Amino acid sequence: MTRYQPTYQHSIEHPEAFWAEQAKRIPWYTPPQTILSYDEQQHARWFSDGEMNLCYAALDYHVENGRGEQAAIFWDSPAAQSKRTISYREMRDQVAYFAGALTQLGVEKGDRVVIYMPMIPEALVAMYACARLGAIHSVVFGGFAPYELAARIEDAEPKVVVAASCGIELGKVLPYKPMVDQAIELSAYKPDACIVYQREAHRAELGTHESTTDYDWEALVTKAPFADCVPVKGTDPLYILYTSGTTGKPKGVMRDTGGYAVALAYSMQAIYAMEPGEVFFTASDVGWVVGHSYIVYAPLLLGCTSVVYEGKPVKTPDAGSFWRLIEEYRVKSFFTAPTAFRAIKKEDPDAKQLQKYDISSLKHLYVAGERLDPPTFHWLDDLLDVPVIDHWWQTETGWPIAANLPGIEPMPTKAGSATFPVPGFNVQVLNRDGEQAQPMEQGSVVIKQPMPPGCLTGVWRDPQRFHSAYMAAFPGYYLTGDGGYFDEQGYLFIMGRTDDVINVAGHRLSTGEMEEVVGAHPAVAECAVIGIHDNLKGQMPIGLVIPKDGFDGDEAALEAELIARVREHIGPIACFKQVLVVDRLPKTRSGKILRKLLRTIADGKDFGIPSTIDDPTSLADVHAAMRERSVGAADKAKPLD
Known part of the structure; x- marks a missing residue:
């Protein structure tokens, strides 16, 4: 570990110097001088006096520096039987005009916008348009029940809701507008406007609610001005993302702008071994943190091309969908959840579909979202001639906590292990008494303060909940809620949520x-x-x-x-x-x-x-x-x- 170990130690022992260097990856309007500071509850804040705009860093900057005609997005939709390639220049322009449409509806820096859309390019356009204006977006997975959408509208208090007319899953068209209408009716808070992007599979009927006015996306954009990027502080919020599986009042994870941008840009090279101009494919959804980080923002921050896929790992049309996409778009690094491969293994256990495709462009395969069980790891490892990299992270952290790091130094893999902590994350395992666990001894996996850039900065409108949920159990540490252990070689094994440990x-x-x-x-x-x-x-x-x-x-x-x-x-x-x-x-x-x-x-x-x-x-x-x-x-x- 001649390269990893010194890099990791430097990040832990000298975090300000380490992250000051990584911040140079981002085009700042005003480079930060204050790298690390702390709020009143002693939680880390990064780059507080720096000024930037994430949309500028991911789009305008690349257009200005010669990538205008490069593909920013390959959209591939077996669901809609459609494909599109969108260049950086086209993406920048679509975002700028939609941002202009939002300004005409009164959206300003700090306002919230709820986005309720399927995996279509317009979902990314809406997210970037918010970032362009310094508005805070909250993406809710398209198809969520009206009650759940209402709870998020009530909590975020958005000025505008942006929705598509429908989603398409396994050949079934799911109208979204009736669910949005019902959610607005259920919510005690009423947004001013609802913008609807009309899809050909189902066109929504627009009307005027008692307090919320419907607008057609295309009609608004046609009359909209080209909006410029609004400078924001490094610590200004970028988005709110409600954690999956919440009951009662939803828990809105808040993400800042500068720290997130720096962490994502660093991770694309250190973890995912990507370079500008290469193709990155994450099979997820923009409703999840994986989609936010590695479909929408990280690939474009680095100047890569992101594959946006509206489909499933199987049945759209078969278990060869991922292999077809890798061949067609010459994907270098691919990232999805273990459950996707278990679905493929179930339907095509001998991987006969793989034989139809040339996936020689693929250099690394990444899995996360849940523990990669050893049988699935071995199935993939035997099947492919590329490293199969299990890495571990959470909605709250926004990017990987532990991983194999081919961009720094590739490591031998171990089935069931996420390999080593990523630079910046001081990962420790504590026993019930709050003491360091011994190698091979299972305990609570925690992260010692300061948390690195990119991690949650709070729970929306509930700072006490942030502290009690994550910081109170072990003072000075962030509680991941996962159990695990380090082995004698320092490999980290995450064994699942701590409530998955049973007492027999x-x-x-x-x-x-x-x-x-x-x-x-x-x-x-x-x-x-x-x-x-x-x-x-x-x-x-x-x-x-x-x-x-x-x-x-x-x-x-x-x-x-x-x-x-x-x-x-x-x-x-x-x-x-x-x-x-x-x-x-x-x-x-x-x-x-x-x-x-x-x-x-x-x-x-x-x-x-x-x-x-x-x-x-x-x-x-x-x-x-x-x-x-x-x-x-x-x-x-x-x-x-």
Whole structure:
């Protein structure tokens, strides 16, 4: 580690000097002199006296420096059966005129704009237009239920809502406007205006609400002026992003402008090994932090081309979708969630679709969003001739906390590990007493202050919630909420949320470790292990398993084999005695299995459908399977309507 270790140590021991150097990657209007400062609660703030505009840095700057005709975006939509290439100059102009349209509706620096759109270029245009004006955007995943959208409108208090007329998923057209109308009606706060981008698949009917006026996107832009970039401070907010899976009052993660821009520009080269002019493909959605960071902002800050994909890993039209995109757009680095590859592995376990495509442009494959289980890692590692890089981060951090870093020094990979902490992140593992855990000892994964640039700067309108949720448990540390450990070589293993550690007869056991064992069975495509209440032992683990497509074996025999495997690898102490074979597992739209919800059902507690769920019918299927097999107290849980 001749290059990584000195770089990492410098970032931890001399953070101001390290990040002052990285700040030179960004075209500032006024370069910062105050690199690191602290707010009244002693939380880090970066580049407070610097002035910049993120839209200028990502678009105008490149147009002025010779990249005007280079592709900024390749939009590819099997959903709409359409493709578009948008140059940096075209993107700059579309953004500037839409920003002009927003100014005509009264949007100014510091105002909020809620964006409710699918994966279309106009979603990026709207985000950049807000950044251009110094307005604060809050993107809500297109298709979220009206109640959830209303809660976010009520919390953010936007002057304008920007929506598309519809989304398209797996051939189904989902009208958005009725949901937006209902959300505005439900919200106690009423925005002044709603701008609707009309898609050909479904054109929305525009009308005037009691207090909110509808506008057609194209009609507004036609009459709009070309808006210039508004300078903002490095610590001025760029966006609010509500964390997935929240209940009750949504928790709006706030991101600043300067620190975020510097962190993203650094990460594109240090972590993703990209250079200007190359093609970066992130298969996610602009509604998630992954989309914000690595579809919208980071690639364009570096002068790369970003692939914007409106489709799924499978069934649009088949399990070769990603391979086709990599070949067609000559993608160098590709990033998606492990669940996407598990879906591909389930549908095409022998990767026959891959054989149809030339993916020689691909140099690195990145996965994040949830833990990369070793069976999926090995499937990809055996399949591809490029490094498979598991990296770990959160909505709150905005960019990776731990990763293999080919842009600094490539490291040998270890299945199940996110490799090493990224420079800037002082990652530690603490035991219950708040002391440093020993190598191989699991504990709470925390980040010692100061947090590096790019991380959340607060919870919108609720500074106390920010402190209590993240900073109070271990003073001086940010609580990630994940459990894990360092091994003897310093590799970091994230084993899942700390509430995924179960207590069986006084023994603390990791369900993630059991999932590794179950998922390694050759017939298993995907699995989840949860702990359910047991009167005698406190908790007992249960496995939920999706077999690979084409599995025609005996389910009872498979269950027996999986129970035996856990007993062999972890021991009888695990008390792993029950497995359910299911067709689907309930997941968020970002691909995370809703384990907490599964536990709630198994424990017989009432449950509802969370706003983040991808397919609500998957819940009903699992609930029915649990009732049929008398799992826990599932028969006492209120069934879905």
